[in-house]
Amino acid sequence: MEIRQHLSQVDLFKGLTVEELEAIARIVSNKEYKKGQLIFSEGDEGVGFYLVISGRVKVYKLSPEGKEQIMHIFGPGQPFAEVPVFEGSRYPANAETMDNCKLFFFPKKDFVSLILENPSLAMNMLASLSQRLKQFSNLIETLSLKEVPGRLASYLLYLSDKNGSIDEFKLDIAKSQLASLLGTIPETLSRIFTKMGNRDLIRTNGPQITILDRTGLEDLAEGETKL
Amino acid sequence: MEIRQHLSQVDLFKGLTVEELEAIARIVSNKEYKKGQLIFSEGDEGVGFYLVISGRVKVYKLSPEGKEQIMHIFGPGQPFAEVPVFEGSRYPANAETMDNCKLFFFPKKDFVSLILENPSLAMNMLASLSQRLKQFSNLIETLSLKEVPGRLASYLLYLSDKNGSIDEFKLDIAKSQLASLLGTIPETLSRIFTKMGNRDLIRTNGPQITILDRTGLEDLAEGETKL
């Protein structure tokens, strides 16, 4: 069955037996969303969680004035919106697709039953939440202790790493979305890109980035240098 | 036995049988720390997690220039430093006591064994991590989408609620620590306290706070007003 194929490739379900995977597959429902579609809003009743099969999903908060802070961007293989499954009942943020997406949906009640019968699954879920917690710590640190140039430098180095530590790569999201992820606005981000170019730290061509001075970027990311 | 007494009153272990509590009690070790003592540093090997019995513990990150961002303050009954038990092996932040503290320590290996045999315990831990995740989302939102006056207003309202929605209460932490929790510095915080006083939103006398205009504070917290 196709669902089980997908599940078996996901970290959350690694190490599980075929029978366990089948049990999980039985509770899954398939969902499709168009690009830019709202999946749920902050405060909505949390009836279950999701797994990204294809496309990307952003989870974000909005200020009353409409400023957006992206908390996390989820890609294929990643679960999101688990919080209301285990604590409280409402989603603490908004979720929206960034591409056309295929998602699996896991109803809260059914999934909790599975967890209670399956300690490995529980451990996997604990690992997943712990990882998220670590990522959130990093975001908090970044937002509160680094200036925007440092945040951007960190992000570029992270992207480079993800691409095998190569010096040339493409931004995986639009710059305006990157601004929101870094806790700033497009104008500010754009100015910093320009400055980084002037200092010969990077070269940009649209979404294409070339790292010219890796050490310089690292110093920026660590707050040892200013632009 | 005294350890089990403590455990039975803690959310993390609620709903467990006496036998289960005893099994947990067997792996606990008792620790005492003086006020201001470092419990662990970011990057240290995470050999287990802690439960606060008495006193308070702050978990925080430091910037290279020495600025501190408090991630969370833990009081009696709350577990902390669970992340490296389930994901990775190092503490992602620093922990330090704010008072003389009694802590329980749960060794990673032993505790994982218990989790694997005890689905209720696993569920409780999932709930605990989920709650933390929610709190972190809030902190991210606060740091990124609110200005400092709004953050302070939120905190004061939160404190008031914690004290039974009463209008007069004492700050539970030093103002310099509050600054660090709100992602700012003591000077800025002090100026905002003064302004709030001038606008007759609150009256302060050292750590004693009186809320004069609850609605005004709420507007500030929601970003609908400026100071």
Place this chain on the structure above:
DNA sequence: CGCTGCGTTGAGCTTCTTCAACGATCGTGG
């Protein structure tokens, strides 16, 4: 009694945002 840590206040400055305008790109419909 003096020391130390905490809180407050002032002046100046840096960083970031706001507001406005404009160029480029892309997809769509005429």
Place this chain on the structure above:
DNA sequence: CCACGATCGTTGAAGAAGCTCAACGCAGCG
């Protein structure tokens, strides 16, 4: 196929928010 509108990104000028540095008062404690 071209034209148009929408979205995105960039740039400039001005202003706001918060930070740095410095000085000082005050309380608690050795």
